[in-house]
Amino acid sequence: MAEKVIVRQNSSFETEILALDPHVPEDDQFHSVVHAHQLTPYGMMLTGLAACTGIVLHTYAQYHGVDLDEVELRVEYDRVFRDDCRDCEEIEEYKEQIEEEIVLTGDLTPEERRRLMVISRQCPIHKILSHGIEVTSHLADSPEPSQVD
Numbered sequence: 001m002a003e004k005v006i007v008r009q010n011s012s013f014e015t016e017i018l019a020l021d022p023h024v025p026e027d028d029q030f031h032s033v034v035h036a037h038q039l040t041p042y043g044m045m046l047t048g049l050a051a052c053t054g055i056v057l058h059t060y061a062q063y064h065g066v067d068l069d070e071v072e073l074r075v076e077y078d079r080v081f082r083d084d085c086r087d088c089e090e091i092e093e094y095k096e097q098i099e100e101e102i103v104l105t106g107d108l109t110p111e112e113r114r115r116l117m118v119i120s121r122q123c124p125i126h127k128i129l130s131h132g133i134e135v136t137s138h139l140a141d142s143p144e145p146s147q148v149d
Helices: 041-063 110-120 124-131
Strands: 003-010 015-019 068-081 094-106
Touching: 003 041, 015 041, 041 068, 041 094, 041 110, 041 124, 094 110
Parallel strands: none
Antiparallel strands: 003 015, 003 068, 068 094
């Protein structure tokens, strides 16, 4: 059940989102995402991570005078089954994993590239996914109409 997205973001923060269709496993072509409803919840999570990482990198680069033109983030979510459970009848244990590949474009020194990699981990979404966050949910006493301005 792998999900993959690519997020490209330029130094003006213009963002392009591409995704595989998770409902057609044999399709290995990335398609442009125009509306959020084209993504599954996992795709939305990956897109949020990638877009946030891009913003953090470009903001850092602009503030520190680093010549970063574009960031491409290739992000994949998958469930990795334990080696000793590959042929199990009932799968009770697996590890969820996100793989993020960062492509940096610009006139960058090796030290700037290394520093940007370190900075990429400062994305708040990255921190939440890496370290967890407690979520509490409750039902409202009564439904109230949504207010839209």
